Amino acid sequence: MNILNALFSGNVLALTGAALAVILAGVGSAKGVGLVGETAAGLVSEEPESFGKVLLLQALPGTQGIYGLLTAFVILNKIGIVGGTAVELTTQQGFLFFMASLPIAIVGYLSAIAQARAAAAGIGIVAKRPEELAKAITFAAMVETYAVLALLASILMVFGIRV
Amino acid sequence: MAIVKMDKISLIGLQRDRNAIIDSLMRMGVVQIEDIDADNSENGLSDLITKSGDEEKVIQLDTQIEKIKAAIDYLSGFGTKKKGFFEAKRVVEKNELNEIIKNESDLWDIVENIDRLNEQLALLRSDENRLSNLIASLEPWENLRIPVEVTSTKYTIVAQGVVPVTADTEALENELAESAPQSYFERVNRDKDQSYISIIYHISCESAVSEILKKYGFSKVSFSGLTGTPAANIANARRQIAEIKEKRKDIQQKIREFAGSKDKLEVLHDYLEIQRDKVKVLSKMAKTDKTFILEGWLPAEKSSEVKSVISQNWECVLEIRPSQEGEDHPILLRNNPLVRPFEIITEMYSLPNSREVDPNAVMAPFYFLFFGMMVSDAGYGLVIALATGIILKKFKLQGMAHKMISLLFFGGISTFIWGALFGGWFGDVVSAVTSGKYTIPPIWFNPLDDPIRLLIWSFIFGALHIFAGMGLKAYMLIKDGKLLDVLFDIIPWYLVLIGLGMLAAGGFIAVIGKYMAIIGAGVLVLTQGRPEKNIIKRLFKGILSLYGVTGYLSDILSYSRLLALGLSTGVVATVINTMGTLFGFNIAGIIIFLVVFIIGTVFNIAINALGAYVHTSRLQYVEFFGKFYEGGGKGYEPFKIKTKYTNININDGRQSK
Structure with a gap:
């Protein structure tokens, strides 16, 4: 029972949430950036001068990982693990933080991969019509909206929790 | 905020004036010449006119331009003087141009020379490669004292070859000494892959020897086309490589002597490009036996200038009229310098079509506002504004690059303002460094608090x-x-x-x-x-x-x-x-x-x-x-002098024959 109690202590739950935000969103971004990178390398092998353009596209699915880190940091800051004195959370508070981390963790993971697909397809645009880069970026940015919304939801939830 | 008004120009002139008129239009550089659809002309002239244009001449000029460009590229390899990335083009005056055109054949000699010398360099390079490979293949045999062309004497057979490095050469030597006593064995060399061996044996024990060699995985090496010992061959090849290096230096020196002509070649290159463009534009026009027809667009404010220049100098039918309702004309945007950098955002989406308004003046303030709000750190804003400001000040940027950097400059200023409002100076660096003793308070409020x-x-x-x-x-x-x-x-x-x-x-x-x-x-x-x-x-x-x-x-x-x-x-x-x-x-x-x-x-x-x-x-x-917004407009691309290396100044107001 001791282990169970420790596992469901408020601080462990809050940290689990923070960790999930970093892990899932980070893995999603890593997969996404990698996926676009593979496609980009294919184009650069033919047209080295397009490097700057495709690098821009490759960077796009990378933001979800940053959003995850951001959410984790806001949680850590709130419960005093970073900068300040650590707070002893109740189990309920811990669950609140855990739930607050879910939007960016899950949406971050999935949207990074979906965005990477759009960005990789955008490299096809750059290959055929280099002047249409802005449109390729816009398609990928459409996906990013949902990651931004999830980040917003997560952060607002974390800010709203009383400790 | 505005899309510049365009006038449509139609011109019917005499064939004999054609080149002079095109020359003059090019120098004014404001008319965008449109393709005339000869089969489907709105004037109902389709039976009378044919497309003009001279594909062959264009191709011929293109080949010449390519050749000169190649020569210029070779010369650039010898770095006479490095040109800065953002450096302005050199201005060429009319006299200099005439001088260069007069001596065109000398320049062509130089181009041919450079081309020939470069070919020689390529030959030398392949020779050198061959010799280097030869050396690499002979080096393991350097200690072999038998001339490589000797494969047999009257009673003996001489063989060189390799066995895998895993084969035990001492066992091989012993076995040979036992089964074929009339043989001589020598391990010449050994590296990480294989052992190099040389064998001499009497004809009588050929079958015994080949049996043993087979067992050890021996494969014969032949040096076809070579005579003498490997060491002598290697020395010879090294000497040849040294000679090649000498020769190459000579040739490079010769090419370098032409480096002084690089400026002239650049002028010739640009001059030919202008000629090419003049021939190329013909394909957009139509002609009859004695006349030619061209149509195009030009900004309305230039109409009177073009009209007076053309009609004063040549006899022709010239009509310039404002664009009609619903007619698609090329799009030129004109905004004040504060709005201009933001045009790039609209350009990347799509230019407005000719029935729309230019959205940039309304879009720009919002772009400024939103960019700053999203970055919102006074320190970062200062860094961005300073970095881009220095670039703008130091280099004379043109076109897209100038707009993009200016856009970032404005973005930096907006970022600075928002950062100060929200109290972000490199995040919370002041409070972090002083462990919370000092903070810079926000002018408005801190978004993290509310x-x-x-x-x-x-x-x-x-x-x-x-x-x-x-x-x-x-x-x-x-x-x-x-x-x-x-x-x-x-x-x-x-x-x-x-x-x-x-x-x-x-x-x-x-x-x-x-x-x-x-x-x-x-x-x-x-x-x-x-x-x-x-x-x-x-x-x-x-x-x-x-x-x-x-x-x-x-x-x-x-x-x-x-x-x-x-x-x-x-x-x-x-x-x-x-x-x-x-x-x-x-x-x-x-x-x-x-x-x-x-x-x-x-x-x-x-x-x-x-x-x-x-x-x-x-x-x-x-x-x-x-x-x-609908968009879909086509950008305005006037027929003008476009050069790569220099600014050829033939704007003297008179036409040249």
Whole structure:
């Protein structure tokens, strides 16, 4: 029972949430950036001068990982693990933080991969019509909206929790 | 804010004046010559005219240009003087040009020479490769004292070959000594892959020897075409390589002697490019036996100048008329210098078509506002503005590059302002370094303390942005005389959206808002089904149109990214500062702090500036342009002198023959 109690202590739950935000969103971004990178390398092998353009596209699915880190940091800051004195959370508070981390963790993971697909397809645009880069970026940015919304939801939830 | 008015020019001139007129148009550089569809001419001339143009001449000039360019590239390899990346082109005066054209054949000699010398260099390079390979293949045999062409004597057979490095050569030697005593064995060399061996044996024991060699995986090596010992061959090859190096130096010296002509070659290159463009443009024109016809567009303010130059100098039929309603003309935008950098955002989406208004003047202030809100750090803003400001000051940038850097410069200023309002100076670096003793207070408020307040402001800015887009739509409808559409399609939405907003404010304002929204919705229900004849269908369509409110709401909610991205800059900056100050206030700690701070700040600026650019553009493209913008215009590309290396100054006002 001791282990169970420790596992469901408020601080462990809050940290689990923070960790999930970093892990899932980070893995999603890593997969996404990698996926676009593979496609980009294919184009650069033919047209080295397009490097700057495709690098821009490759960077796009990378933001979800940053959003995850951001959410984790806001949680850590709130419960005093970073900068300040650590707070002893109740189990309920811990669950609140855990739930607050879910939007960016899950949406971050999935949207990074979906965005990477759009960005990789955008490299096809750059290959055929280099002047249409802005449109390729816009398609990928459409996906990013949902990651931004999830980040917003997560952060607002974390800010709203009383400790 | 404006799309420059364009006039259509049609010109019918005499064939004998053609080149002079084209020359003159090129020097004025304001007319965009359009393709005349000879089979489908609006003048009904299709039976009389044929397309002019000289493909062969274009190809011939292109080949010449390629040749000179290749020669210039070779010469650039010998770096006579490095040209700066942003350096302005050299100006070439008419005299210099004439001099160069007069001595064109000398320059062609130089081009041919460089070409020939370069071919020799290529030959030498392949020779050198061959010799290097030969050396590499002979080196393991360097200790072999038998000339390689000797494969047998009267009673003996001589063989060289390799066995895998795994084969035991001592066992091989012993076995040979036992089974074939009339043999001589020598291991010449051994490397990580194989052993190199040489064997001499009497003919009588051939079968015994080959049996043993087979067992050890021996494979014969032959040196076809070589004579003498390997060592002698290697020495010989090395000597030849040295000679090649000498020769190459000679040739390079010879090429370098031509380096002085590089400037002249560049002028010739550009001159030929101009000639090529002149021939190329002919393919857009039509001709009869004695006349030629060209059509095109030019900015209206240049019309009188072009008209007077052409009609004073040549006999021709020249008509210049304003563009007609609904006619597509090339698009040239003209905005004041503050708005101009933001044109690049619209250009990347699509230029406005000739029936639209130029959205840049309305778009620019919002872009400025949103970019800064998304990065929102005074320190970062200063860094961006200073870096781009220095680039702008130091280099004479042109075209796209200039617009892009200026855009970032304005973005930096906006970032600085928003950062000061929100109290972000490199995140919380002051408080982090002084362990919270000092902080820079925000001028307005800190979004981290009260995110909901900033969220509401984001929605307000978003609503204003969308209203501006709808306003532009209304402006275009009024311009087209469709007043009813404005009254029924746009004003009711203003009422509904503003009314709903006021409803949220509560109190007396909410009551007014309620009625505004109801009136607006009522008008929409009654009018949105206008095209339908059937009254029930009409009402049904009207009610359905209210569903559009979700579209507007999701548009406005989309501006929450202003808050999210703004917060993310500040939080990541705080993470960097926290990481940097982990090691305390001592020498190692300060060094670590500086390293972490500088790398982290550069990274954070790059990521956030990219994010701000992408998301601000998206707000413009999807939420703002979506309300009114069609786009699809083609850029204005006048027929003018275009050169690569130099500015050829033949603008002397007179025509040349």
